[in-house]
Amino acid sequence: MTASPDRLAARYFDGTSARGREAEVWIDGDRLRIDAGDDTPDAIPMRHVQWPERQRHGARQAHLRDGGALHFGNPLAFDHWARRNGLGESWVVKAQQSWRWTAWATLTLLVLCGVVYAWGLPLGTRAVLAFVPHTFDKELGDLVMRSVQSEGWLQPTELPADQQQRLRAAWAKAARKAGPSVAPIDLHFNKSKMGPNAFALPGGHVVLTDEMVKLVDGHEDMVVGVLAHEAAHVQHRHGMRTLVQATLLGTATSIAFGDFSSLFAAAPALLGQLGYSRDHEREADGEAIALLQANGIPPSVMATMFERLRDHQREAGLPSLPIALGSHPPDEERIARFRDAPAR
Template structure:
């Protein structure tokens, strides 16, 4: 059986005009909170004890119960009450003023705190997985394409100064690959395809003295906002197959068509904005946006969408999706079989190119299934 709390509770009264603390007894009479000097505790720091003062209960800001900390009730007019005994105050307040809320009850329980933390983590994870991409799509739909173009140009200039250098492929070979891909795009989309531009670069050597020219980028292809796609010499030299290049570039065209680069940057910006609210200095993130864009990977859903574009392009061009299976095999061989510096660079480059792609096994299965469907349709 719960004990009945006394009708009065001891506290210290501050009138809000001086720093003097008066020992008082606090009671509730109807809708009023009555504060009476407690003569048994002395006169405090003042000479003249205050008479009984009544405050409307509805106007009092009551403190929440907690495991630690003082209980201070803010009274109308700037006065306040500080409990002399927190436990006695809590028992008195529950019986005579108000009961604890569900939040207060949960705060007193480790189980409640852990449950709230689990719910918070689940909500944040759900927002990151589904809410954030949806928000990014909505924002990107309002962003003019000129913004993508400007950001893509700035990112390419940043890459030119750090990760890549001028291509060594003959200009005629570059134009041949462009024409080959243009033909595949027209077959897929007619004249209404997404705007694109294909640039060729070679990975900048990590060590200028390295005669092998090993680079961190290695065999790679990536799309930038605004329609610019970059194909490295190392990838062209690795695959030596036009049909594979069509499949790889079709994947990058999928990123261009869906504006994945801008969507990803918006998602990172939302996270950065949330961080700036907590930690400040959001301007530094905007200044480094090109570097962030160049180094981050796409989500797996975005990669699946890009693979879908690659499949459409290969089908229209009469290319079997099995060429992408062959590409994955070459990539795996480059990652696992090479021991020299050049091979390590190739492996690292492919790791960057597919940093957040779905697992190879999943993608290979999809391309194999598409090849079977394409062959069945031809029968």
């Protein structure tokens, strides 16, 4: 069928049959007229016609309120006809067809994601924690402490009682001299399967393993530095922040990537949370430096401790993870930071 300049060839589907019919359509004022046979409605109000967004290479269609549809086989001819009859496109459709707009939108999205990751989620986490009482930290920490003890990760300490007392006294003295900002901790000495280590739990539990004390040869200044680092985790509620940030980040990546691949959706959340963890470690290192300086202890003692710990890991054949997969900053970065910090 050959269409006149004001008419356009189409294939008409009446909504009741799967077979389409050749037709001509044209716009007459506020109505769309269809000529496909005697039983075809000759005029449809334009408000009853939906024009799907134009795709660069997709077919052109029109949906009718009664279930019918029009398919236009020549996209270029339809576009000319639509412009000639005032069927304008929204700025959104025009932007979607422009590679420049697409590039700017992609760049803007990446910048926005970076801003949300760097500042939005941490600020949101602090806002959430402002409404979470510290008693919850204590209850959660107690629960985790009982769990690691019952699962056999921690065994009774083998350190002599007098050595434990000296280390406790050294820490108490250093914390008092540093001021009231130092969070109180409940210090536990334990033999452990995890080797030389120390960790803090929400609410104030801090575990120092026998293996860590032996690694530093019982050096009280090093132990004070380690405990200062762990007390900073308690002070800044890093455990709770990790929990909240992981929840928010996991929710965001699930929305962004959907459920089609649990690994693909979980990977960004895992890598992002490792980045936050490294920030927490840097913050705790800064607090440890400040406490050591307040006590006249050279922060470089911690550089020595990290060197010993690094050597131990190499001797034990433990792998060194790439920075993107590490929960702590690189050893070289931390060693340099403590070594370069002034004594006071």
